[in-house]
Amino acid sequence: xxxxxxxxxxxxxxxxxxxxxxxxxxxxxxxxxxxxxxxxxxxxxxxxxxxxxxxxxxxxxxxxxxxxxxxxxxxxxxxxxxxxxxxxxxxxxxxxxxxxxxxxxxxxxxxxxxxxxxxxxxxxxxxxxxxxxxxxxxxxxxxxxxxxxxxxxxxxxxxxxxxxxxxxxxxxxxxx
Amino acid sequence: xxxxxxxxxxxxxxxxxxxxxxxxxxxxxxxxxxxxxxxxxxxxxxxxxxxxxxxxxxxxxxxxxxxxxxxxxxxxxxxxxxxxxxxxxxxxxxxxxxxxxxxxxxxxxxxxxxxxxxxxxxxxxxxxxxxxxxxxxxxxxxxxxxxxxxxxxxxxxxxxxxxxxxxxxxxxxxxxxxxxxxxxxxxxxxxxxxxxxxxxxxxxxxxxxxxxxxxxxxxxxxxxxxxxxxxxxxxxxxxxxxxxxxxxxxxxxxxxxxxxxxxxxxxxxxxxxxxxxxxxxxxxxxxxxxxxxxxxxxxxxxxxxxxxxxxxxxxxxxxxxxxxxxxxxxxxxxxxxxxxxxxxxxxxxxxxxxxxxxxxxxxxxxxxxxxxxxxxxxxxxxxxxxxxxxxxxxxxxxxxxxxxxxxxxxxxxxxxxxxxxxxxxxxxxx
Numbered sequence: 001x002x003x004x005x006x007x008x009x010x011x012x013x014x015x016x017x018x019x020x021x022x023x024x025x026x027x028x029x030x031x032x033x034x035x036x037x038x039x040x041x042x043x044x045x046x047x048x049x050x051x052x053x054x055x056x057x058x059x060x061x062x063x064x065x066x067x068x069x070x071x072x073x074x075x076x077x078x079x080x081x082x083x084x085x086x087x088x089x090x091x092x093x094x095x096x097x098x099x100x101x102x103x104x105x106x107x108x109x110x111x112x113x114x115x116x117x118x119x120x121x122x123x124x125x126x127x128x129x130x131x132x133x134x135x136x137x138x139x140x141x142x143x144x145x146x147x148x149x150x151x152x153x154x155x156x157x158x159x160x161x162x163x164x165x166x167x168x169x170x171x172x173x174x175x176x
Numbered sequence: 177x178x179x180x181x182x183x184x185x186x187x188x189x190x191x192x193x194x195x196x197x198x199x200x201x202x203x204x205x206x207x208x209x210x211x212x213x214x215x216x217x218x219x220x221x222x223x224x225x226x227x228x229x230x231x232x233x234x235x236x237x238x239x240x241x242x243x244x245x246x247x248x249x250x251x252x253x254x255x256x257x258x259x260x261x262x263x264x265x266x267x268x269x270x271x272x273x274x275x276x277x278x279x280x281x282x283x284x285x286x287x288x289x290x291x292x293x294x295x296x297x298x299x300x301x302x303x304x305x306x307x308x309x310x311x312x313x314x315x316x317x318x319x320x321x322x323x324x325x326x327x328x329x330x331x332x333x334x335x336x337x338x339x340x341x342x343x344x345x346x347x348x349x350x351x352x353x354x355x356x357x358x359x360x361x362x363x364x365x366x367x368x369x370x371x372x373x374x375x376x377x378x379x380x381x382x383x384x385x386x387x388x389x390x391x392x393x394x395x396x397x398x399x400x401x402x403x404x405x406x407x408x409x410x411x412x413x414x415x416x417x418x419x420x421x422x423x424x425x426x427x428x429x430x431x432x433x434x435x436x437x438x439x440x441x442x443x444x445x446x447x448x449x450x451x452x453x454x455x456x457x458x459x460x461x462x463x464x465x466x467x468x469x470x471x472x473x474x475x476x477x478x479x480x481x482x483x484x485x486x487x488x489x490x491x492x493x494x495x496x497x498x499x500x501x502x503x504x505x506x507x508x509x510x511x512x513x514x515x516x517x518x519x520x521x522x523x524x525x526x527x528x529x530x531x532x533x534x535x536x537x538x539x540x541x542x543x544x545x546x547x548x549x550x551x552x553x554x555x556x557x558x559x560x561x562x563x564x565x566x567x568x569x570x571x572x573x574x575x576x577x578x579x580x581x582x583x584x585x586x587x588x589x590x591x592x593x594x595x596x597x598x599x600x601x602x603x604x605x606x
Binding site (some may be wrong): 027028029031034037038040069099100105128131138139140141142143144145146147148150151152153155 | 185186190191194195196198199200201204226229231232233234235241243245246248249250251254258259260261263280290426427428429433436438441443445593
């Protein structure tokens with residue numbers, strides 16, 4: 001599992017606003033579906049990408065067949081595809097000017113990550129943004145998750161992305 | 177060493193005090209409040225639907241989770257180096273939910289014979305009515321576990337420091353058998369606590385505790401916990417359908433696919449606890465959590481006192497033998513140096529000269545040690561198994577269970593050790 005500092009992940013989640021989610025499913029039981037719904041609830045603009053569903057509406061957003069068809073600026077590309085497919089998608093993320101490539105749990109493509117980083121993007125692999133968001137917002141503790149975070153200030157549980165962005169980053173080891 | 181053992185930048189003492197806790201979001205209360213409520217309001221029907229569908233985390237009903245309980249869970253998960261935990265009504269409840277997530281009628285699991293008597297009953301008697309069959313092995317012989325493997329084996333279960341005599345087990349070797357067989361390795365870490373042994377570092381996939389004992393530590397609350405090490409691949413085969421296959425009561429969600437390295441803890445909560453119901457009370461969770469804050473200090477003192485008492489008894493004219501792994505001539509001494517160099521716990525047995533009558537006389541004459549059937553209390557405890565917990569067994573069975581007529585078990589507390597020794601001396605002399 002690649003390692004990322006809490007500061008790196010928190011900085012990504014606090015700075016991006018528009019996220020293209022590639023490989024999102026229209027089935028409610030699929031993780032990709034409820035990651036999209038969850039992130040919407042936290043104030044992120046989620047743009048679904050799925051060639052099979054192109055042109056339809058998913059969770060209130062128009063579905064595009066691929067990244068280059070999105071008519072607006074995208075901050076982050078979240079990849080729900082296998083590690084091999086993630087390579088091409090990561091290159092497309094560079095091409096459309098995204099700032100972050102995020103590969104889901106179990107998805108790792110080191111060569112693609114190196115290309116994206118060389119192009120100036122931040123790359124996170126083998127992580128889930130919903131789980132990471134829950135960890136930083138304190139929601140993860142509700143299900144006994146070891147968040148690895150100790151915090152001496154009260155926080156607003158379940159808060160939206162704006163509060164994550166407002167938080168000072170780098171207040172010291174493990175704090176939010 | 178398992179990668180999951182490094183899940184925090186903080187030291188053990190800091191985690192014991194802080195992990196999982198933060199100032200209360202509403203009031204700023206610094207101590208974790210007791211959320212004495214059954215239920216929690218939903219923002220709207222959409223919020224309720226996403227909670228019930230496991231699409232968001234949040235509080236629904238205290239049978240499934242409670243904010244005080246959640247702090248306790250994260251605390252223990254952090255101390256054990258696991259990914260997540262679930263606190264329940266008792267150690268027995270933790271075992272029941274663990275096996276319910278793994279077993280179908282007709283399945284088998286292998287357990288060490290050297291277990292807490294209550295677990296021997298639960299596995300050997302109660303589980304029979306669910307069609308779950310236990311096969312016994314010898315905790316001192318890792319190969320005896322391999323001999324019991326079959327196509328129906330779903331798990332291997334041991335205690336890290338085992339009842340009744342406080343013997344230290346070769347955890348890593350037995351874990352290797354489980355790993356080769358492709359079944360989860362479950363370790364009951366009650367008598368050691370993560371202060372002495374972290375089973376995750378020796379290959380455990382699931383760790384179980386009776387929180388009632390040293391973790392809570394004050395003899396005031398019953399509780400149990402299941403810790404998910406996050407190390408087992410539940411989807412590699414279809415042997416664990418509750419974790420790997422679509423779940424009918426959650427719209428076809430696959431637990432392992434959806435919850436990754438905390439799938440076991442989530443499954444035990446949202447299926448086992450939801451449907452079978454052994455929830456911990458918020459008040460007990462609070463007391464146990466408060467106890468854990470001083471775990472490192474208490475365990476250090478428990479171990480120091482136990483070693484001093486064991487040394488004293490080993491030289492006592494009225495004591496024929498002492499079974500304590502931290503005595504240099506004990507058969508477990510080598511394993512204790514490997515697995516628990518900080519100490520061998522505080523529960524051990526010894527034999528009194530004069531057999532059954534001498535054992536009865538000792539427990540009837542102590543004035544400071546409490547005669548009761550628990551371990552892991554601040555108070556020193558004593559019991560004569562042959563006349564109490566093991567009374568119903570034949571003499572042969574008693575000896576096989578390590579509860580022969582002369583055997584006395586103690587759980588050494590954190591009082592002044594000179595007082596504990598003086599009390600045992602006067603009772604042995606009486």
